[in-house]
Structure formats: C-alpha cells, structure tokens
Amino acid sequence: MFGTGLIVFRETLEAALFVGIVAAATQSVANRTRWLALGAALGVLGSLLLAAAMEQISSWANGVGQDLVTVAILGFALLMLAWHTIWVSSHAREMTQDARRLGSNAAEGAGSLWAVALAVAMTVLREGAETVLFVAGLVSGGTEGAGSVMLSAVIGLMLGVAVGWLIYTGLGKVQPRRLFGITNVLILLLAGSLASQLARTLQQADWLHWLSDNAWDSSSLLSNDSLLGMLLHGVVGYDASPSQLQVLFYLLTSVLIGWSARQIRLRSTRA
Amino acid sequence: MNKSFTYAAIIGVLLTPLAHAADNEVVLTIKNHQFAPVEIKVPANQRIKLNVHNQDNTPEEFESHSLNREKLIPAGTKAVIYIGPLKPGRYDFFGEFNPSTAKGVVIAE
Numbered sequence: 001m002f003g004t005g006l007i008v009f010r011e012t013l014e015a016a017l018f019v020g021i022v023a024a025a026t027q028s029v030a031n032r033t034r035w036l037a038l039g040a041a042l043g044v045l046g047s048l049l050l051a052a053a054m055e056q057i058s059s060w061a062n063g064v065g066q067d068l069v070t071v072a073i074l075g076f077a078l079l080m081l082a083w084h085t086i087w088v089s090s091h092a093r094e095m096t097q098d099a100r101r102l103g104s105n106a107a108e109g110a111g112s113l114w115a116v117a118l119a120v121a122m123t124v125l126r127e128g129a130e131t132v133l134f135v136a137g138l139v140s141g142g143t144e145g146a147g148s149v150m151l152s153a154v155i156g157l158m159l160g161v162a163v164g165w166l167i168y169t170g171l172g173k174v175q176p177r178r179l180f181g182i183t184n185v186l187i188l189l190l191a192g193s194l195a196s197q198l199a200r201t202l203q204q205a206d207w208l209h210w211l212s213d214n215a216w217d218s219s220s221l222l223s224n225d226s227l228l229g230m231l232l233h234g235v236v237g238y239d240a241s242p243s244q245l246q247v248l249f250y251l252l253t254s255v256l257i258g259w260s261a262r263q264i265r266l267r268s269t270r271a
Numbered sequence: 272m273n274k275s276f277t278y279a280a281i282i283g284v285l286l287t288p289l290a291h292a293a294d295n296e297v298v299l300t301i302k303n304h305q306f307a308p309v310e311i312k313v314p315a316n317q318r319i320k321l322n323v324h325n326q327d328n329t330p331e332e333f334e335s336h337s338l339n340r341e342k343l344i345p346a347g348t349k350a351v352i353y354i355g356p357l358k359p360g361r362y363d364f365f366g367e368f369n370p371s372t373a374k375g376v377v378i379a380e
Contacts, residue, residue, distance in 0.1 A: 003370070003371075007367065007368065054330075054343070054345045055345045055346070055347070055348050058343075058344070058345050058348040058349070058350050059348060059349065062351060063322070063349055063350050063351030064350075064351050066342065066343060066350065067342070130332070130343055133330045133343065133345060134330060134332075134368055137328075137329035137330045137346060137368070138329065140328065140329070141327075141328065141329040200339060200340075200341075203339075203353070204340055204341075204342060204352055204353060205351075205353065206318070206320075206353035209318070212355070212356065213358075214337075214339060217337070219336055219337070223336070224336055225336075239339075240336055241336055241337060241339055242339065243339055246339075
C-alpha cells in the first residue's frame with residue numbers, strides 16, 4: 001500500500017512541479033488560473049484516453065510506438081514553452097510600459113497563455129497516463145483491495161500536488177521584480193529537462209545513436225529515487241546518470257531559447 | 272554546390288545510423304512480477320535490442336538508472352528497448368511497479 005502511494009506520488013510530482021512553476025511565472029496574468037486549469041483538465045482527460053490506447057500503441061512501429069508518442073508529447077510541450085518565452089520577450093516593451101502605467105504587469109504573457117496551458121496539458125498527460133495504467137492494473141490484478149489501492153493513490157496524488165503548491169507559494173513570496181527573472185530561468189530549465197528526456201527517448205527507440213555513454217554517474221551521491229533527487233528532477237531536470245546526448249540537448253535547448261529571448265527582448269525594448 | 276544538395280547530404284548523414292539494425296537481440300519476459308532471465312549476458316560495446324514481453328495481466332515499467340532507460344510495458348504486450356553500446360560491467364534494472372520482486376541485471380562482457 002505504501003509502495004502504491006509512493007509511485008503515484010512520484011508520477012504526480014513532476015507534473016505538479018511543472019504546473020507550480022508556470023503558475024508562478026504567469027502569476028499576474030488575467031485569466032491565468034482558468035487557462036492552467038483547462039490545460040490540466042485536458043491533460044487528465046488525455047491520460048485516460050492514452051492509457052486506454054496504450055496496449056495498441058505499444059506494438060506500433062515494431063515495439064517502439066510508445067516512444068513515438070512520448071517524443072511527440074515532449075516535443076510539443078517543448079515547442080509550447082519556447083513559444084511562450086519568445087512571445088513574452090517580444091512584448092517586453094509594452095509590458096514595461098503597462099507596468100509603469102498601471103503599476104502592475106497584468107498584460108504579461110496574456111497572449112501566450114494558451115501555449116502554457118498546452119504545455120501543462122502535455123506534462124499532465126505524460127505522467128497521468130502512466131499513473132492511470134498503474135492504478136488500473138493494481139485494481140484489476142486484485143492482490144490488494146480496490147478501496148485500499150484507491151486510497152493510497154489519492155494520498156500519493158495529494159502529496160504530489162501539495163509539493164507543487166509549495167513551490168508555487170514559495171515563488172509567490174519572491175519580490176515581483178525578481179520573480180520574473182527567476183521564473184524565466186526556471187522555465188528555461190524546464191525546457192532543457194524536456195529536451196533531455198526527449199534525447200533519452202530517441203536513444204531508447206534507437207532513433208539516435210550518438211553520445212549514448214553516460215556523461216557522469218552521481219547516483220551514489222544523489223540517486224534519482226531519493227526525495228531530493230525527485231524534486232531536483234522536477235525543477236531542474238536532474239538525472240543521476242544522463243547520456244552525453246541528454247546533456248547536450250539540455251544545454252543547447254535552454255541556451256538557445258534563452259539567447260533568442262534575450263535578443264528579441266533587447267530589440268523590442270530598443271525599438 | 273547548391274543548397275538543396277547540402278541539405279540532402281546533411282539529412283543523409285543524420286539518417287545513416289537508422290540504416291544499421293541492431294544484431295544482438297535478447298528476449299526478456301515478465302511473469303508473476305519477475306523478470307526471466309534474471310541475468311542477461313550481452314557483448315560489450317554493441318547495441319542490444321531487448322524484446323520485453325509482459326505476460327502478466329498488470330502493467331510494468333522497465334527501469335534502469337545505470338542503463339538510463341524507462342519504459343512502460345502494458346499488460347500482455349511486447350515492447351522493444353534498445354540499450355548500449357555498453358562498457359563491460361553490471362547494469363541493474365527493475366520493474367518500477369513491483370520493485371521488490373522484479374529485479375534483474377545486464378552483464379556486458
């Protein structure tokens with residue numbers, strides 16, 4: 001029973017941290033809660049559908065169908081995060097003007113909220129489908145009572161959501177002026193983390209061959225299964241033994257998006 | 272050299288690895304939340320194709336930190352996981368959904 005809760009917690013944690021961070025990043029945007037809730041709801045709905053289709057999907061593409069779907073989900077989420085970051089940068093000038101005039105930054109990111117919502121949907125979908133399959137398997141397996149399985153699943157889910165809430169409220173305590181910079185960096189790291197997982201999936205399915213050796217192995221220092229390891233995985237994409245390609249994808253993605261956003265912001269504020 | 276030729280050449284180079292199929296195939300079954308065989312001996316420095324067959328009526332997640340792999344295998348399905356090329360050594364793997372019983376190791380030599 002404890003194991004069930006722990007696995008659900010672990011699956012929930014990554015999505016909850018993701019939502020917590022983007023919720024903090026879009027804090028002052030009008031209708032933000034509605035958009036994020038819509039994204040999460042879509043993700044949950046998608047999880048049920050994806051879980052139901054997983055048996056078929058697994059056999060696609062000579063046994064790597066699931067990786068194909070994962071690549072699509074990760075790639076789309078990454079694109080949405082990149083779009084949001086670039087959009088916000090290109091409107092930096094209006095935003096600072098609005099902020100001066102209204103004493104707030106209410107317009108910040110409003111035009112790209114749909115992209116954030118879709119990124120949330122993709123993240124919830126990816127973690128959610130696994131959780132649904134796991135819990136459904138336990139219930140149908142019948143070694144544990146359905147009631148006890150559901151109870152531990154709900155506890156694990158709530159604990160995961162609670163940690164997401166904690167990071168959200170923690171970021172909420174940061175001064176608004178600083179918060180923008182911090183959440184910008186966090187979103188770049190989330191994008192890097194998505195790219196790193198994308199690289200691993202591509203290698204697992206044998207679509208990319210290069211740089212498959214591990215870049216390092218810090219599992220004896222901080223394992224993926226430890227609480228801190230899980231938290232760092234969710235926030236900065238920590239992996240105890242990533243392949244070299246994962247590290248390359250991570251760095252390239254976060255640097256490339258960050259650099260483009262900076263160039264666009266400079267140009268937009270200068271104009 | 273014209274541009275489209277350059278692009279075609281780049282795409283060609285990028286796709287080259289796709290042309291080589293992995294020669295080493297290993298079958299791994301999951302039954303009663305246990306892996307069989309528990310020890311998989313594979314040649315070092317070569318790519319290995321793991322054919323994982325989950326014969327249970329519950330899903331399992333093949334997971335290995337040292338192999339850097341993680342893949343869900345729904346109930347009663349087969350999935351393929353590519354690993355390696357590996358340096359000689361031992362690489363533990365486990366079933367995330369049944370970590371107390373589903374354990375195994377890949378030995379590259």
